[in-house]
Amino acid sequence: MSERTQLTRMHDRGTDDPEILYRLLDEARVAHVAFIRRDYPVVLPMAFGRDGNRLFLHGSTGAGAFLASRTGLEVSVAVTLVDGLVFARSTFDSTMNYRSAVVFGLATPVPEAHKEKALRAVTEHLMPGRWDEVRTPTAKELAATTVLEVPLSEVSVKMRAAGPGEDPGDSEDRSVWAGVVPLRTVAGVPEPSPLTDSSVPVSDSVRSLL
């Protein structure tokens, strides 16, 4: 644990379990990447993937100034899932159940030789199984793509997974319902593209999401 991860950790909610971190990263679909541009902070959503202890970030070229850094750029990356709403008998104690990872480190461009593997990690993270179903990147597409790599070495993981705070001795009104409403993200009915014939079956990678 570095000074930076220490500073951002609530001691009662921190965890050092890498399995919790990896599961969170697997389940979440977007990362929020912060960096300093000139003298102000910028945060952008980006797609991401993971290979072992490395996080890969894949943004649009719209984030050009950011992605162009060849020497590396100090970033902070947050990945958060809201797992539930916690309804207490006071507004003060109402909260969320969540899992959150905040990574600090130097983001560097993945070198050409490793770019395909990094893109595979990003694609397989978002759409497990898809890489082997469709056409993989051409040399031209690879050249047009920037992927950044951040080591998962300086990470603060926080989570809350509990009911509302309540005390048998308190004076809160027990006639009010208190508890947790779990939240989860679900896939809806797949919508075929105009050029997808109705005889073409839904891909396995799509079916596995349903």
Place this chain on the structure above:
Amino acid sequence: MSERTQLTRMHDRGTDDPEILYRLLDEARVAHVAFIRRDYPVVLPMAFGRDGNRLFLHGSTGAGAFLASRTGLEVSVAVTLVDGLVFARSTFDSTMNYRSAVVFGLATPVPEAHKEKALRAVTEHLMPGRWDEVRTPTAKELAATTVLEVPLSEVSVKMRAAGPGEDPGDSEDRSVWAGVVPLRTVAGVPEPSPLTDSSVPVSDSVRSLL
């Protein structure tokens, strides 16, 4: 549109429609707030709410150094919803449908006199209707809470809501399914707290989420 919002906008995906911004803020449950601490970027998830053109941020006291700033702190705040996975016939064209807002501005502490109203906006954003069902904050609780305010004046909104790119003249393999898998967040079965008697009905605010 300022230089900052211009820099982070993909021109083909930007929108200036305030209704799209407000709907995104209403639907999302967490904001990612970036700021500069010493000389490095930090991003943290925070609960938020909105009142007109003001965004309220409510973090744990664990983000103490951040929240303690009385004179204001330059922040960038991102709120993102992933609306779907876009399965193209190539990995390169595969993407996500999403809505994203990135706000730039000075975050300042909400003064004592307005704190309750700001907290109400945060609570009602997360749990509409809950404020009037339960005990509202005591003077002591209000004093222990920091809420930050950021004007929604410098905002870049981007979105993608479309099927995969595909071209009738291309050579992609049409035997592969392409299309969109919509994603949405749903509430599960409410889990009563240990002190909630089974005779107590689920609150209206909870029922409205189901």
